[in-house]
Amino acid sequence: MYRNDPDSTSKTTITLIIAFILAIMIVIADKNNDRFLQKTKSTTDQTITPVLSVISTPLRATENFFARSQDRRRALEENTALKAELYQLREATERANVMEMKLFRFEQILKANIGTDIPNEKIAARAVSELDGPFVKAALLNAGLKKGIKVGHPVMTVNGLYGHVVKVGQNSARVLRLSDLNSRIAVMSSESQATAILSGNNSHFPEISFMSEASAWSEGHQVITSGDDGVLPRGLPIGRVKRGNNNKLGVELDADRVPVDWVWVYPFVPISAPEDMSDDNVLTEAHDIPLSDEEAQ
């Protein structure tokens, strides 16, 4: 079954040993966040994005075919459910309009603006490769700096928050998904306003940890971003609270419901600390504060 050629064996064995040593050295260098390797990773992302975009096309077509046939089977029951939801939403929209009017009036009286900080502008991008590995939950987008995407920008699917940008090149961006082990997002319950941290655990069911009031969280609550971390805007939908097998509270992610193809990146500018701002924009003395029109009069 196997042959033995001493010449080739020795050369091959030496090459194998060298390859093993090199590979181990690369693993160690990567663990120490070697700058050259990080740059290489970024360059590879940019180079490979167009290739992956082409390769993933038949794969996405297959996924869409299965998704569409599933949709067709559920069409009738979905239609009934959607009609019911539509009637509910019409009423909810009317209520929301009234509330918006009231809120606007209160804001005028109090001279406060407590409106949402979700930007109106969206950048569309395609998730050319979605990684669902045992250690990494990430995605590669085919848009980058040229389209205005920056590190930290939230990434949304039609259903909810998908993750945030962690690396960006000229034409590509790497997204850290909510389920990744390194993902930590400040969240709140829409129902109780209680805050917590959503911690990714490399499963499809990230855990709710560091709850401000544990009793204020229960199954079925809608989870949204709280904006407390100053990194993501407040109010982005994430999913619903569900109790896991280990009796811990987790979140069933809205973004996981369907295969992800197109996403939106919100060019959200986080709040800057005064010490991070340029000197011209920082007022340190009380007399520096400009008077309002009324006070000036």
Next chain:
Amino acid sequence: MAFSSYSGSGGRGQTTQAVFMLLVLTLIGGLNLNILGYSIAMHLVPLIGICLWPRRAHPVYSIIAIFILGLLLDLLTTEALGGRTLIYLVVFSIFRPDKRIKEHIFGTALVQWLVSVFLVLLLIYFFGWMSRGTRPEALLLIYQAMLATAFFPLIYFIRYVISYILVDPDDRYL
């Protein structure tokens, strides 16, 4: 002369087509398949290329190619750089295609594939656990292995056909 059995157009042809096949499988390995409610990474698919590595391919060039393509898969999957390369090299050094006397028939190739997958799953599980401090989702790894196994017959067939068309009759088999 060393590697005389790997030189010549046959050996070069075998090496080239094996490297090309592994490159294509590596690019596919960077993708995810979302189907029937399951999201499964295709990270184990490139391993098929290692298992079906032709015995007449030049071993030194093969190791260099496997090393580079392992790094490429690490970059694509944003896993720890060098980890996948190590796993590929372990599989290559255990099965050593250049030491094989007989050509691969489907049955033996499948057995070798199943053993490789089992070994790789163990390596990923325990090395991942040790290096990251958290156990990977075992079920996810098993799904990946099942998906790659489903691809195995197709890739074996494509590999066989390419070999039949491009390579001399004497060097044809895997």
